[in-house]
Amino acid sequence: MPSPTHPALDAFVAQITDRLVFAQVIIRRTQKGFELRHVDDPERAAETLRELRQGDLRALAQFTAGGAFRPLKSAPNLQSGWVAPVPGDAELELALNQLYPGAVADWFASQSPQPPVTHYREFTGRQTGMYRLTTMLSDPQAAQVTRACCHKGFCLKRRLWTVTGAAPDAVEEKSLVPCLEPCALLLELARKAIRIEQEEKMKLELAPAEAATLAAALRIAVSNPDPAMGEADFDSPANPRRLQLLLEKLAALPIKATVGTEHQRSE
Ligand code: SF4
Numbered sequence: 001m002p003s004p005t006h007p008a009l010d011a012f013v014a015q016i017t018d019r020l021v022f023a024q025v026i027i028r029r030t031q032k033g034f035e036l037r038h039v040d041d042p043e044r045a046a047e048t049l050r051e052l053r054q055g056d057l058r059a060l061a062q063f064t065a066g067g068a069f070r071p072l073k074s075a076p077n078l079q080s081g082w083v084a085p086v087p088g089d090a091e092l093e094l095a096l097n098q099l100y101p102g103a104v105a106d107w108f109a110s111q112s113p114q115p116p117v118t119h120y121r122e123f124t125g126r127q128t129g130m131y132r133l134t135t136m137l138s139d140p141q142a143a144q145v146t147r148a149c150c151h152k153g154f155c156l157k158r159r160l161w162t163v164t165g166a167a168p169d170a171v172e173e174k175s176l177v178p179c180l181e182p183c184a185l186l187l188e189l190a191r192k193a194i195r196i197e198q199e200e201k202m203k204l205e206l207a208p209a210e211a212a213t214l215a216a217a218l219r220i221a222v223s224n225p226d227p228a229m230g231e232a233d234f235d236s237p238a239n240p241r242r243l244q245l246l247l248e249k250l251a252a253l254p255i256k257a258t259v260g261t262e263h264q265r266s267e
Helices: 007-014 054-062 089-099 103-110 120-125 129-136 139-149 184-198 208-223 240-251
Strands: 019-022 025-030 033-038 082-086
Touching (some): 025 089, 054 082, 054 089, 082 089, 120 129, 139 184, 139 240, 208 240
Antiparallel strands (some): 019 025, 033 082
């Protein structure tokens, strides 16, 4: 009996020649199907890696190597040091869904001429209750929140949704895994950002060199997050996305010193 057709999976498998990098996973064709491993382990002998079964992958994706919970499965902190043999196409989709939930279906949707993308204004316009506040961010503020929250140091999904001032991400900068609408973390950071905007402001005058020093300190702090801090703990002033948001704001100031927003996150 022919197997049921599965256009998303069929199209996804068709693009795998010898190998395909999907976020932090290398998918390789083998004689028995596929092999998955971390992008940091491309040439390591399989015997030196921990062999995982499909059922182990969900648990692997739950925590970082340091044991911190991963609320965002597309964060660039998937543990390395493992290999997972996968016997066939259906099992490949199941395995990838453990690591990147819904990613194959979203990838397929993103290939259509009109991907089902929900942009910031449409998405926040539907919010009720405490998230209704997120509509109050101006376009420049919403763009800063977006660039901070979705920075490649925090999330490998290629953002297709936009807000004025924040263009979609390029595949080369992120990955093949698309992001079709703002996630819960983005919404929470946006809510925090409007709360911050509503606080009474204080005046702080800085020379350009001092602004550059502040930006350098922020980049160092973003790159060395407190491992005990929850990724979504936006009440903490030291939350890396809040630090990145401040970097975005500094970069938007009309000062001559370079305050760039790039950082290298250490895990
Ligand atoms: S909204 Fe941003 S942080 Fe959230 S999943 Fe999409 S790209 Fe990642």
